[in-house]
Amino acid sequence: MTTVELAMRIFIVDDEPPARNRLRDLLSDCRNQLALDVVGEAGNGQEALDKLAEISADVVLLDIRMPQMDGIELAQHLQKLPKPPVIIFTTAYDAYAIKAFELHAIDYLLKPIRLGRLFDALNRAREAVPVQIEVLRDLLPEPRNNLSIHERGKIHLIPIEQVLYLRAELKYVTVRTTEREYLIEESLNVLEKEFNARFVRIHRNCLAAKDAIEGFEKGGEEGESGWMVKLKGLEELLAISRRQQHIVKEFS
Amino acid sequence: MNSSRSIRQNARPDVLPNFRNLGIVLRILLISNGLAVLQAIQLANAWTDVAQRLMQIAALLTPVLLTSLMLLWAAQPWLNRLPYRQGALAVMALVVVLTLTIYEFGGELYSPAGSSKYYFDEARYALFSVMVCGILLLYFRLRTKMLSRALHEARLQILRARIRPHFLFNTINAVLGIVRAQPKKAETALEDMADLFRMAMSDARDLVPLSREIQLSKQYIALEQLRMGERLSVDWQMQDVPEQALIPPLLLQPLLENAVYHGIEALPQGGSIKINLRRSGDELRLTVENPCVERGTSASGSHGTGDFQGNYESERSTPPAAGNKQRSNNKMALQNIRERLDLLFDAEARYQVESGNNFYRVEIILPYVKERPS
Numbered sequence: 001m002t003t004v005e006l007a008m009r010i011f012i013v014d015d016e017p018p019a020r021n022r023l024r025d026l027l028s029d030c031r032n033q034l035a036l037d038v039v040g041e042a043g044n045g046q047e048a049l050d051k052l053a054e055i056s057a058d059v060v061l062l063d064i065r066m067p068q069m070d071g072i073e074l075a076q077h078l079q080k081l082p083k084p085p086v087i088i089f090t091t092a093y094d095a096y097a098i099k100a101f102e103l104h105a106i107d108y109l110l111k112p113i114r115l116g117r118l119f120d121a122l123n124r125a126r127e128a129v130p131v132q133i134e135v136l137r138d139l140l141p142e143p144r145n146n147l148s149i150h151e152r153g154k155i156h157l158i159p160i161e162q163v164l165y166l167r168a169e170l171k172y173v174t175v176r177t178t179e180r181e182y183l184i185e186e187s188l189n190v191l192e193k194e195f196n197a198r199f200v201r202i203h204r205n206c207l208a209a210k211d212a213i214e215g216f217e218k219g220g221e222e223g224e225s226g227w228m229v230k231l232k233g234l235e236e237l238l239a240i241s242r243r244q245q246h247i248v249k250e251f252s
Numbered sequence: 253m254n255s256s257r258s259i260r261q262n263a264r265p266d267v268l269p270n271f272r273n274l275g276i277v278l279r280i281l282l283i284s285n286g287l288a289v290l291q292a293i294q295l296a297n298a299w300t301d302v303a304q305r306l307m308q309i310a311a312l313l314t315p316v317l318l319t320s321l322m323l324l325w326a327a328q329p330w331l332n333r334l335p336y337r338q339g340a341l342a343v344m345a346l347v348v349v350l351t352l353t354i355y356e357f358g359g360e361l362y363s364p365a366g367s368s369k370y371y372f373d374e375a376r377y378a379l380f381s382v383m384v385c386g387i388l389l390l391y392f393r394l395r396t397k398m399l400s401r402a403l404h405e406a407r408l409q410i411l412r413a414r415i416r417p418h419f420l421f422n423t424i425n426a427v428l429g430i431v432r433a434q435p436k437k438a439e440t441a442l443e444d445m446a447d448l449f450r451m452a453m454s455d456a457r458d459l460v461p462l463s464r465e466i467q468l469s470k471q472y473i474a475l476e477q478l479r480m481g482e483r484l485s486v487d488w489q490m491q492d493v494p495e496q497a498l499i500p501p502l503l504l505q506p507l508l509e510n511a512v513y514h515g516i517e518a519l520p521q522g523g524s525i526k527i528n529l530r531r532s533g534d535e536l537r538l539t540v541e542n543p544c545v546e547r548g549t550s551a552s553g554s555h556g557t558g559d560f561q562g563n564y565e566s567e568r569s570t571p572p573a574a575g576n577k578q579r580s581n582n583k584m585a586l587q588n589i590r591e592r593l594d595l596l597f598d599a600e601a602r603y604q605v606e607s608g609n610n611f612y613r614v615e616i617i618l619p620y621v622k623e624r625p626s
Contacts, residue, residue, distance in 0.1 A: 016422070016479045018429030025432055044520055065418075067520040092421035111425035 008034065008122065011057035012041035013048045013074065014090065015066045019111065023061055023090075026118050034122060045069030046157070049077060053154040057085045059125045061109075064091040072097070072140045077148040077155055079133045086125040100139045106131055143194045147175055149182050158182060160198065164212045164231050165238060166191055168205040178233040200251075202229055203241040216240075216248050268331055268339045269392040271324040275598025276392070280321065283391065284384055288313050312362060316351050316381065323350070344385045351381040399595040419476075419509065426479045441478055444471040451501055459498035459596075459621065462529070462536075466495075469504045469527075476512050483522025484512065491530040498621040499536070500592050507540040507614055510586070515542030515612060536620045541613040586614075593618065 010027060014020045020041050027038055039055050042048035044066055052060075060078065064071040075087050089108040091097060101108045107121050107128070146157040162177045168188040175182040192199065192207055199207040212231045219228035219237060227248050228237035240247065269276045292305040323346060324331070331339050355362050355377055362373070423445060431438040451468055473486050504527070511525045523543040530537050586605075593601040593616070601618040 016426060016429075017481055018426035018479060019422070020429075021433070022425060022429030025429070065517075067518050092425060093417040111421050112428050113425065 006035070008036040008059060008126070009039045009055075009057045010036055010122075011039055011048070011052060011055075011060045011085065013043075013045075013060060013066075013071070014041075014063040015043050016063075017043075019063065019090075022113065023118075026113060026115050029115055030119050030122065034119065036122065045071075045074040045077075048074060049155045049157065052078065052081065052085075056081075056083060059122065060085045060087050062087050062089055064089055064094055064097055069145055070140075072136055073144050073146070075131065076133055076136045076140075076144065077146070077157065079131070079136070080148055080150040080155055082150075082153075086128045087131060088121050088125060097139065104131070104135050104139070106135070106139075137194070143197070147182075147184055147186075149175075149184050156182075160195065161211075164209050164234055166199065166207045176234070200247055202244050202247060203239060206238060208238060210251070213251050216252055267336060267396070268334075268343065268389075269396075271321065271328050271331075273598050274600055277321060278599060279391075280388055281317065283388060284313065284317055285310075287384060287387070312351075312355065312358070312377065315354050316347070319350055319354070320347050340389050343389065344382055347381045347385050348378050351377050396595075399591065416509065416513065418513070422479055423475050430478070437478070441475055444475050447471055448475070448505070451505075454501065458501065460501045461495065462493065462497045462499050463495035465499060465501065465504050466529075468502075469508055472505050472508060480512075480516065480522065483519075484516050485522070485524040487524050487526045489526065489528045489530075491528075493529045494531055494536075494620065494622070496622065497531070497536055499618065500596055503589060503592075503616065504538060504540070506586075506589060507538075507616075510614075511540055511542035511612070515544040518545050519543065531620055534620050535617050537615060537617050539613060539615045541611055543610055544612050546610045589616070 012020050012023050014023070020043075024038060024041075027036060030036060039057050040051050042051055045068060048060075060075075062071040062075060066074075071089055075089075078084055078087065087106075089097070089101065089106065090111060090113060091108060092111040098108065098110075100106075107124060109117055109121060144160065146159050147163070148158070149156050158175055158177065164176045164178065166188060167174045167176070171185070172183040173186055173188055173191065175184055188205065188207065192201060195207075198209060198211070200210050200213075202208045208229055208231060212233075213229060214232045215230045217228045217230060217237060219226060219239060226242060227240045227245060229240060230237055271277065288309045289302075289306060292302050292309055295305045296302045324343065327342075327346075331342060334342060352374060355374060423441070427438050427441045427445075430441075448468060448471060473484070477484050508525065508527070516523050516525065526539075526541040528537070528539040528541075590603055593603060597618055601616070603617075604615045606613045606615070
């Protein structure tokens with residue numbers, strides 16, 4: 001650490017232009033007492049991920065209710081950055097989220113945002129540690145819309161509806177879409193729990209997307225007489241374990 | 253003024269039912285004929301005998317019922333001026349007199365020649381008509397009492413549910429966001445907000461001119477546009493709309509709020525809300541249609557809100573905690589509109605919801621109430 005106090009780099013994410021404007025006004029009011037820099041702003045989750053891949057920020061002021069990807073999901077993806085920023089959520093009214101923030105001591109600001117509260121939150125952010133992904137996951141009662149991986153300094157989003165199957169191998173999980181496959185560092189059991197509406201377990205190490213199931217074939221390979229699943233847009237057949245044979249009946 | 257008063261009378265439990273209302277007339281017909289069926293079953297010796305007995309009862313009941321309804325229709329303005337007790341007595345007296353008169357004129361139809369039970373029959377039928385009248389009046393009294401409690405709560409709910417806290421706080425935040433750069437625009441926004449809340453806090457039982465509601469809705473949209481900018485646009489379609497038509501206040505605005513909250517806000521590119529107002533004959537039709545997140549990718553949109561709007565009607569119970577809050581908000585707003593329409597217009601107002609893969613449409617059909625010169 002250098003002895004000179006570095007300016008805190010702040011990034012703003014909110015889908016409403018006047019709300020971003022308000023934050024900029026307040027941050028410039030803070031400037032007299034706190035060294036800070038507004039390094040950028042974004043109007044939605046994807047834009048934020050793209051910009052934060054280029055510029056690094058210490059603190060992200062993040063609105064919860066946004067179209068397409070809400071703030072809590074975005075926060076989870078941001079934790080995959082090499083140096084995850086401290087996140088301060090902003091919200092107008094979201095009783096459920098606020099209760100959860102209080103419980104996990106996560107900082108948040110209520111709109112309309114007051115200068116004093118913002119100032120305190122920024123001061124606390126100096127010592128704060130990034131929130132655990134697991135905690136954020138608990139905050140969001142619904143499954144994420146995207147899986148994310150960190151690739152060549154950028155966070156890449158994989159929309160969950162494009163995923164055909166998830167297969168555990170060693171310490172990674174392979175995520176297969178029609179185009180290609182990705183590796184993510186998550187537990188298959190946790191993924192199964194989160195996305196149980198969308199995927200069905202066909203094997204100890206494999207979850208298949210229910211919507212993608214095209215048909216079943218008797219697989220005679222390797223001396224096994226079990227069933228194989230054919231998925232839309234995929235050549236490869238996936239084996240169904242003996243214990244999961246009943247899904248053939250349920251889906252055909 | 254006059255018409256708003258006549259509507260209001262319905263809201264008080266101690267007021268006679270409006271005999272000129274189609275819904276009320278239908279209820280009277282259904283209940284009294286239902287009672288006749290019960291009576292027929294009671295008198296019959298076997299199931300095959302029930303129809304026969306019913307015919308006998310209907311022979312007297314039907315003419316009495318129809319003439320009473322006609323006379324009550326004509327006497328409605330006069331009855332309205334009486335206190336409840338006297339009014340109820342007047343209705344009963346009218347029906348008893350009619351029953352006896354029709355019985356008298358019916359001659360041999362009702363009392364076969366040589367029957368010695370003439371006086372007994374007269375007393376019996378008079379008693380029956382008093383009882384049926386009493387049952388009906390009691391029913392209407394209880395019904396309005398029940399519905400008017402809903403109306404009483406409406407004012408509170410307006411603040412709690414129809415103008416969402418989400419809207420209030422976000423709008424104040426947006427106004428604060430522009431107050432330094434565009435003070436003039438911020439002033440207008442605050443004025444619009446004051447108008448909106450004044451309307452929300454006013455008496456929910458008074459009817460207001462349609463033009464007022466349209467103006468209010470435009471002010472509301474202007475406030476939302478302040479926050480959402482170009483993402484929100486509105487397409488007003490009005491055909492032959494009588495601006496002086498009277499409607500319950502805050503009928504259109506909550507529909508727009510739903511369209512913004514569940515439809516446009518969840519779409520990153522935004523969209524256009526179509527509002528169609530038209531008059532066809534004696535009816536006024538209000539339609540609000542908004543695009544929403546496509547069902548196939550319904551998980552997108554913050555907290556997947558696009559989906560609840562479409563599905564709340566079918567009572568699906570899947571969305572968990574945070575979702576339920578918003579869903580029940582939406583439901584409360586729509587439920588509130590439905591109850592107010594029920595109370596004010598009974599069967600003469602209808603309410604339809606249609607939702608497709610990527611749109612959601614609500615249509616309200618209500619009678620065209622003109623401003624009567626007082």
